[in-house]
Amino acid sequence: RAKQEGRGRARFFEPEMDRQLREKRSLQRDLQAALSRRELHLHYQPQASIDGRILGFEALLRWQHPKRGAVSPTTFIPVAEESGVIMEIGEWTLREACREATNWSGGLHVAVNLSPIQFRHGDLPGLVHAILLETGLTPSRLELEITESVLIGDHARAIAILRRLKALGVGIAMDDFGTGYSSLSYLQSFPFDKIKIDQSFVMNVHQPQSAAIIRAVIGLGRGLHLPVTAEGVETDNQLAFLAAEGCEQVQGYLIGRPLPIEDYRSLVGHQAADARSTGTRRC
Ligand code: C2E
Ligand code: MG
Ligand code: MG
Ligand code: MG
Numbered sequence: 431r432a433k434q435e436g437r438g439r440a441r442f443f444e445p446e447m448d449r450q451l452r453e454k455r456s457l458q459r460d461l462q463a464a465l466s467r468r469e470l471h472l473h474y475q476p477q478a479s480i481d482g483r484i485l486g487f488e489a490l491l492r493w494q495h496p497k498r499g500a501v502s503p504t505t506f507i508p509v510a511e512e513s514g515v516i517m518e519i520g521e522w523t524l525r526e527a528c529r530e531a532t533n534w535s536g537g538l539h540v541a542v543n544l545s546p547i548q549f550r551h552g553d554l555p556g557l558v559h560a561i562l563l564e565t566g567l568t569p570s571r572l573e574l575e576i577t578e579s580v581l582i583g584d585h586a587r588a589i590a591i592l593r594r595l596k597a598l599g600v601g602i603a604m605d606d607f608g609t610g611y612s613s614l615s616y617l618q619s620f621p622f623d624k625i626k627i628d629q630s631f632v633m634n635v636h637q638p639q640s641a642a643i644i645r646a647v648i649g650l651g652r653g654l655h656l657p658v659t660a661e662g663v664e665t666d667n668q669l670a671f672l673a674a675e676g677c678e679q680v681q682g683y684l685i686g687r688p689l690p691i692e693d694y695r696s697l698v699g700h701q702a703a704d705a706r707s708t709g710t711r712r713c
Pocket of ligand 4: 606
């Protein structure tokens with residue numbers, strides 16, 4: 431098709447498109463092997479109440495590529511979704527995060543991101559149920575983060591799956607709220623447990639438009655009796671604004687960066703040491 435658009439353009443675009451395609455295929459191949467080569471791991475970022483109490487951690491995937499070094503999930507998740515290997519990666523992530531969270535004390539929750547692909551194929555509620563049984567994690571301590579894109583397409587099927595997940599006792603959070611499509615109707619069609627305001631609004635809070643959107647989402651949460659978490663909180667000014675507006679929960683570099691869980695051992699409590707002494711902790 432590029433050729434029909436004129437010779438000059440075709441000559442200009444084809445090598446670049448070719449390069450991108452080869453790049454994607456190469457990442458796809460490497461991703462397939464990444465799991466078995468143990469190149470994937472999870473970092474954990476604290477989620478806190480506005481007064482600084484740690485409530486839980488979000489698990490975020492990291493890929494340490496043998497040649498490329500660290501590859502961002504914003505690069506490799508779409509590639510994994512396209513090739514389908516996200517199904518395996520998603521299962522590994524869920525199991526790994528749930529297993530890790532059983533080491534934490536004080537009822538801290540773990541939040542796990544789900545891909546829309548995991549809703550379209552396989553039996554997600556069955557998998558989550560099996561992993562909860564296998565790890566022994568209390569269902570209410572697992573929170574699944576989904577974006578609005580899950581609800582696009584086969585909406586009825588997505589809602590049915592969400593209901594089955596909720597029936598297991600896990601929490602469902604709407605991630606990146608405000609960046610997708612027709613967000614408001616989605617809030618009506620499913621009883622979410624939490625709304626996460628996208629970090630793009632928090633970062634631009636000094637702009638009246640972003641401030642207005644944050645206020646509106648916090649008001650929405652209040653009206654629907656849903657806790658609202660602000661993402662991407664980096665500065666004291668942002669935190670002060672959110673506190674003044676009545677935002678209940680925060681997440682961001684100001685509270686803590688995504689890091690290996692070892693770096694947060696003092697925050698997650700003594701459960702790991704206890705379990706190790708009784709020989710039940712697997713590692
Ligand atoms: P997300 O779920 O919205 O995660 C929040 C992203 O914001 C993370 O980027 C996190 O590192 C970053 N972040 C947190 N606080 C701050 C801050 O104060 N400032 C800035 N500039 N950034 C902050 P990350 O880890 O690169 O992940 C990006 C996206 O990749 C995630 O967005 C999520 O959509 C996806 N992702 C990550 N892990 C998984 C996973 O296990 N499964 C799936 N399906 N997607 C994942
Ligand atoms: Mg998330
Ligand atoms: Mg987000
Ligand atoms: Mg995001």
